[in-house]
Amino acid sequence: MSLRPWRDIARRKSRQIMVGSVPVGGDAPITVQTMTNTLTSDAKATIDQIRRCEEAGADIIRVSCPDVESTAAFRQIAKAARVPLVADIHFHYKRALEAADAGAACLRINPGNIGSSERVAEVVRAAKANGCAIRIGVNAGSLEKDLLEKYGEPCPEALVESALDHIRLLEEHDFREYKVAVKASDAFLAVAAYQQLAEAVDCPLHLGITEAGGLIGGTVKSAIGIGSLLWFGVGDTIRVSLSAEPEEEVRVGYEILKTLGLRTRGVRVVSCPSCARQGFDVIRTVQALEDALQHIKTPMSLSVLGCVVNGPGEARETDIGITGGGNGKHMVYLSGITDHTIADAGMIAHIVGLVEAKAAEIEAGSAVSMDTLHGKAA
Structure with a gap:
C-alpha cells in the first residue's frame, strides 16, 4: 500500500x-x-x-x-x-x-x-x-x-x-x-x-x-x-x-x-491495551505471538484485539486479525474478511500457523512476479 x-x-x-x-x-x-x-x-x-x-x-x-x-x-x-x-x-x-x-x-x-x-x-x-x-x-x-x-x-x-x-x-x-x-x-x-x-x-x-x-x-x-x-x-x-x-x-x-513507513520487515502487530471487555488475555497473547513470530521476515500485519468494539475495523486493515468474542470463541479475519472462529485452546498455535502460511503465500507471489518479469525481459 x-x-x-x-x-x-x-x-x-x-x-x-x-x-x-x-x-x-x-x-x-x-x-x-x-x-x-x-x-x-x-x-x-x-x-x-x-x-x-x-x-x-x-x-x-x-x-x-x-x-x-x-x-x-x-x-x-x-x-x-x-x-x-x-x-x-x-x-x-x-x-x-x-x-x-x-x-x-x-x-x-x-x-x-x-x-x-x-x-x-x-x-x-x-x-x-x-x-x-x-x-x-x-x-x-x-x-x-x-x-x-x-x-x-x-x-x-x-x-x-x-x-x-x-x-x-x-x-x-x-x-x-x-x-x-x-x-x-x-x-x-x-x-x-x-x-x-x-x-x-x-x-x-x-x-x-x-x-x-x-x-x-x-x-x-x-x-x-x-x-x-x-x-x-x-x-x-x-x-x-x-x-x-x-x-x-x-x-x-x-x-x-x-x-514511519521507511522499512518493512516481519510482522507488524496492531494490538489493544486490553480492558474489561477483552475476550481473552490480550497482553499474554501478544507477548507469546511476538516471541513465536520472530522468525518471520516477510512484511505483513496482524491485529490482536480483545473485543469487537474496535476489532473489526482494525482487522479490515491487516492481513490477519483476531477479535475476542463470547463463550471463549474468537473471530479470525483473513485479508480483512471474517473467516472462522477459534477457541482459546490452541489459539496461539493457530494464529502462528496462519501467519506462516500467509508468509509463504506472499513469498511465492513475489517469486512468481519475478519469474514473470524475467520472462518478459527475456
Missing part, C-alpha cells in the same frame, strides 16, 4: 557510500546497525552473537577492537559474518590498520584523536587499499577540550564543529567514503546537532541517541530522537543504543522504521 501524501517523508539528499556490500545514503534503504558486547578476542562468542543479530535483521554490525588480541581475532570474525563489520577504534591508529587488513568494511575512528597528520594518512591509505569506509563518531561525552573551553558545555555548535574538523582531516587526504554521527544522550541536543550538520554536509548521517538507557527507557528516548530526525528526512543509517542484548537494538530499530 502506498503512503498517503500526509505520510510522505522527503529524505535529505546525501551522497552514497558503500559499507562492504551495503549502500548507505542516497536512495538506499535506511540501514539498521548494532554492536557486539562480547570480548572480541573471543571469536566464537562474538560470531555467535553476530549470528543472532543477523537473524534479527542487522544490516551492519560494529565490533570493538581495543587491543591486538581483538584485531587478531577480527579476521576470523569477519570471514564468518554474513553482513559487513565496522571495526570500532578510538585512539590507537595501529588497531585501525590491523582491522582494515583483517577484513573490516568500515572503520569507526575520529581522525583528530589518533595523533599526527601522518597517522591519519596511514589510516586513509589502509582504508583505500582495503576498500573500507570510515565513520566519524562525535559524542557529547567526549568532546575535545578546546571545544568545551570555547563553548562552555556540550552544545549543537560544538558537536558540529568537531564533526567538521574530523571531516576536514579526511578530505585533506582525498578521502570521501565517510559517514558521520553526532550523538548525545540528551535527545534534544542530538536532534539539534544532527539538524545543523545535515545542512552543512552532504555525506550520509548515522543516527543514534547514545547511552539511551534500558530496553524500555532507551527505546522511548531513541524513538523520540531518531524518529524525529527520520520524520524530517534526516538520517541514512541508525543504531538504537540500549543496555540490552544487541539483537533487541535491531528489533527496536526496525520498529522505528516500520512505524
